[in-house]
Amino acid sequence: MIKLIASDLDGTLLDEPNRISKINLDAIEYAYQKGAKFCFSTGRDLQSVKDITCLLKHKPVLLLGNGSEVYDEDENLVFQNFFNNKYLEEVCEIMNEHDVPHMVFTTDGFYTTTNPVEVRRRFIERIGKIRNQEMAHIFATNMDKPCNNLVQIEDIQEFAKTKKVLKVEGFHYNSKPVEDVKKELDKAKKHWEKYVKEHDTIKLPESNTKYMKKLEKIYTFSKQKFGIDGIKSIATSGPLEFLNYFKSSKYILTNSFHGTVFSIIFNKQFVSITNTERGNARFDSLLKMFELNNHLADARVLNSFDFSESHNIDFSKVNRIREIEKIKSLEFLKRALS
Numbered sequence: 001m002i003k004l005i006a007s008d009l010d011g012t013l014l015d016e017p018n019r020i021s022k023i024n025l026d027a028i029e030y031a032y033q034k035g036a037k038f039c040f041s042t043g044r045d046l047q048s049v050k051d052i053t054c055l056l057k058h059k060p061v062l063l064l065g066n067g068s069e070v071y072d073e074d075e076n077l078v079f080q081n082f083f084n085n086k087y088l089e090e091v092c093e094i095m096n097e098h099d100v101p102h103m104v105f106t107t108d109g110f111y112t113t114t115n116p117v118e119v120r121r122r123f124i125e126r127i128g129k130i131r132n133q134e135m136a137h138i139f140a141t142n143m144d145k146p147c148n149n150l151v152q153i154e155d156i157q158e159f160a161k162t163k164k165v166l167k168v169e170g171f172h173y174n175s176k177p178v179e180d181v182k183k184e185l186d187k188a189k190k191h192w193e194k195y196v197k198e199h200d201t202i203k204l205p206e207s208n209t210k211y212m213k214k215l216e217k218i219y220t221f222s223k224q225k226f227g228i229d230g231i232k233s234i235a236t237s238g239p240l241e242f243l244n245y246f247k248s249s250k251y252i253l254t255n256s257f258h259g260t261v262f263s264i265i266f267n268k269q270f271v272s273i274t275n276t277e278r279g280n281a282r283f284d285s286l287l288k289m290f291e292l293n294n295h296l297a298d299a300r301v302l303n304s305f306d307f308s309e310s311h312n313i314d315f316s317k318v319n320r321i322r323e324i325e326k327i328k329s330l331e332f333l334k335r336a337l338s
Helices: 022-033 046-053 085-097 116-130 133-141 156-162 175-199 210-226 239-248 257-265 281-289 299-304 315-337
Strands: 004-007 014-016 037-041 061-064 069-071 077-080 102-106 109-112 150-152 165-170 251-254 269-273
Touching (some): 022 037, 046 061, 085 102, 102 116, 239 257
Parallel strands (some): 109 150
Antiparallel strands (some): 102 165
């Protein structure tokens, strides 16, 4: 016995904008009489299916947002599957690189990382080219449509911290850019899966290796000072991912000269740990230039370092020095190349 019949809406159940033919309505009613339930399975959100559910004698089950939400016949939410926000910035960047407009569907509205007016224009243009102008007109004039309620995301990282994302929808009237995005996302997915498999939060194993002893010290110190109850060991990352770790950090502990440079560029509170194996000359020169000598610490006495807010770096002063040194560098290059 068939207990549930699920159908897509646009281009499937609907033969015109928000209209179900009589033969389909009769078929759905017949299924109900035989004990089966009916389900809308669609990429639409709850608001945009309300005008369709009222066409049926019996309210359907709703599978919305390409599987991100499920509602029962009384529109009670029974399931949500949120987008993993740690991938949001990269997904949006990939779409932007291929000139594929996108909409980010959340529990409290619709967003985009680009110009909302341009996204709306191109969405309606796409509807007109792949469907018909009547449908395009409906999308252009119906203010319940997501494309008419887009808000631009100013800071994607802050957005990702607070919003519950249901899906990210990209579109284009030409299939090639969409296919290119799919290929890039497939590559990224393999990378993400490998990352999760190899570099997920770990418990430190017992080991006498030099590396593990060093890792143990970092872990113990981080737990004591910052309440971190685990670490991530990231052995491989591309340039974009590597830089993003610095950009997204709240506080940086580094024994790398370049790590110190990136901390200054991204205006992050940091401590540079002396590297006795490679020497401290570059650290001393750089930190002296920015008057940050007191942010170079010996690993052996790191526990005594002042991590309080009163010891935080004033980056307005640091950035002024950066601008002055930048001008000096450019003048030197002009003289050298003239």
